[in-house]
Amino acid sequence: ETGVTQTPRHLVMGMTNKKSLKCEQHLGHNAMYWYKQSAKKPLELMFVYNFKEQTENNSVPSRFSPECPNSSHLFLHLHTLQPEDSALYLCASSQDFGSGSREQYFGPGTRLTVT
Amino acid sequence: GQNIDQPTEMTATEGAIVQINCTYQTSGFNGLFWYQQHAGEAPTFLSYNVLDGLEEKGRFSSFLSRSKGYSYLLLKELQMKDSASYLCAVKDSNYQLIWGAGTKLIIKP
Numbered sequence: 001e002t003g004v005t006q007t008p009r010h011l012v013m014g015m016t017n018k019k020s021l022k023c024e025q026h027l028g029h030n031a032m033y034w035y036k037q038s039a040k041k042p043l044e045l046m047f048v049y050n051f052k053e054q055t056e057n058n059s060v061p062s063r064f065s066p067e068c069p070n071s072s073h074l075f076l077h078l079h080t081l082q083p084e085d086s087a088l089y090l091c092a093s094s095q096d097f098g099s100g101s102r103e104q105y106f107g108p109g110t111r112l113t114v115t
Numbered sequence: 116g117q118n119i120d121q122p123t124e125m126t127a128t129e130g131a132i133v134q135i136n137c138t139y140q141t142s143g144f145n146g147l148f149w150y151q152q153h154a155g156e157a158p159t160f161l162s163y164n165v166l167d168g169l170e171e172k173g174r175f176s177s178f179l180s181r182s183k184g185y186s187y188l189l190l191k192e193l194q195m196k197d198s199a200s201y202l203c204a205v206k207d208s209n210y211q212l213i214w215g216a217g218t219k220l221i222i223k224p
Contacts, residue, residue: 004157040123040216040217041216042119042213042214042215042216042217043158043202043204043212043214044214045211045212048211056209056211090157090158097210098210102163103148103160103163104160104212105160106157106158106159107157108156108157109157
């Protein structure tokens, strides 16, 4: 595997379910990100981890819970979601977070539908 | 508040040139990025500008004017595979990327 991978690619869940999204990067990067992409809206940054430490949480509801066990893996735990949470969830990584970092590399995303 | 504006959709002809504009108002500036996103796929990095001027990379060029809060992406010799959304993003004073909603580019034969 190369680059950034995400599983599952598609997920349908009810509002009472608990599920997790997984992201893995094979680039040796130290920063990882979760984004939400809704149709015709800008990418919304949800969480940032730099060297396994969470540096940003952009007022994301507590029904989204991130976990970063090491620099290569990132999870997003989901519980009691709402229909408006249906979107494409993108994971990204970069060399690090800050002025020295350049581009971010994205995974293919998980298309989430909440019923 | 912070804001990135770009056209929602543009149409161009195969073989032609198209310019996609982006204007921004952000708290601080640490660089501007352009990404390409094909339908159903991940965004991929195209260009990065942090100083004023033109950066050229093959058929794609990106221009930045920090005083005007303005950038454009220029695509030459358009090919059908260039049909995609083009995302403009600015790194703000907190080093977070602020994204535009993207410009959907449609290429016609």
